[in-house]
Amino acid sequence: MQSTLGVGFVGSGPVTQAIHLPTLARLTDDFTVRHVNDIDATLAGTVAARVGAAHSTSLAALLDDPLVDVVAVCSPHAFHAEHVIAACRAGKKAVLCEKPLAMSADEGAAIAAVSVDTGVPVLVGAMHTFDLGWRAATANWGDLPAASHTIRSSIVLPPNARFEDLATEVLARPAFPTVDVSDVQVRANMVHAGVMGLAIHDLPLIRSLLPRHDDLRVISASFVTPFGYRILMVVGGKVVELHAAMSQTWQPSWVLDAYADDLVLHTEFTPSYVHAGSAVSTLTTAESARVFGPSASNGYEAEWLELAAIVRGEDAPPDLDGVVDDLRFAVAVADAAADAVRAAVKAEAAA
């Protein structure tokens, strides 16, 4: 038996290279990268060579590798469900799936069923949910979930490469597709993609402040150029604003705010890809402010450490119903926002 957990990566794109390999390089007491898989053989081989791991282009080869205890699914969204289910069925010790867990609530439910069936725990690599600066705030926020009435998530990001290139030396970066945003259908799809790719990081946090989300109503939604969205919605009796803008700026800003009449939570996250410690949360009342974080350990480290603790039996496996409900909420927001983008154009045309 190995003294560390052997990790196998499905997909060896920028996220594997710039997020997970640097993180695992700091967690060598717990993990050893054993296998790197990608449909691109050269990429898999080159990335594997960096960490002295085996490589393959077939999922079966990775799953058959006895040195692989845990599987990290870092393939494109559309394959997540298939790859997670295959890893569970292969009887691995645990699966870490990059966000989003899947692209539909049905897929999510199927994953949950297989996880229960096989006993293989599945974690979603939604690093903000593990972030110590966020978690400390939730442990101290008192009745904020009940009392908060207004929630705002705003994400302003430079191009990913700005951060990836400082986290590692990236191979094979996919080009950003050129799209015709004069087409409403394209804009609706981009807003959908924005929710499933970016808002998805904070929707589980927002959901933890909501008593329910089956009453979701998107009031307005628009695409923000060159890539982003602004969505105003009412859910669980609260108003929620979701905003994201990716541009050529160098200055990132990733904040989540929740307002109650007598308490405000303000959380500042680092951008994705960087290894710069945890978020910093501030809980403010009229009398004082309490600050949580920064911790040296970021959400990526925290998710891997939690996975190790689960495999060792020290921590309970994640509540998959909650994780699937996170996905159900995210898909509902993405669908309703995309619908609202299309509806706004129809309304304009009718006017």
Added chain:
Amino acid sequence: MSAVQSALATLPISFPDPANVKIVDGSSGWPADVRRALDSGATAVVVLHPRPTEFADLLAAAAPVIVDSRWASNPVIDSAAPAFRAAESSRVECRVIVEPGSDFASALLDELMLIRALLGPVHQATVRYLSDHALYAEGSTDDGLAVDFSVVCTSAVPASATVRLLTSDGSVELTIPSGDTAQPARLITVGPDGAVLAPTLYETGHRAALRRLHGTAPADRLTDLRDLYDDVQVVLAAFRNNPRRRHEPDRVSTDSIDLTEGTQP
């Protein structure tokens, strides 16, 4: 009121005879008070934080009437307006924090005056959401810049206004504190070379409004009232078209999305 009075005391050379300046509180009924002040021979009138109400008859006033607006009077405006006007964008956010129980129409009016001072007038605003705790509205400037307005109530953090405009390679962001003290606003311009914090000005908006009154040429003495009048019309129309659409927490409304008519019931 007394805040303006004490600001008047800090301009002893500009206003050697402060009794000539009448200060009118902007709570409901302020137009009648302004009329009375003018009739009693005031040489100038300052209206503090006026609430939206009709006042067309004042537009022919004989003496200067200056509006001391919650955010737009801040002295940062002189340097912020050129920074905002120079930045290219299609969207700007205007967010304010106010005390619970504040009047939302007044809060929206204050935001409209701020955007007017920074970027130009907004001729139409649509209320998208209104509850006891928050207001969201949308409008646009003559240049087609979309403005996202929000008003959020809390007493946990001090009142403030934030205007943020994101450009293709940076941003212009202005945060104006409550105005109760001379705490300076922060104007930060971000571009490819870095971020610049504009020099801070420790002066209240009340004092800056009074300096403006002192420096106002006779021809411009009613500009404030005319601008206020236009912004008030926008607020009144926005609230007329959008009677309070409070969210009913217990109503399941996933099937009631109808943006074609939803915003103008």
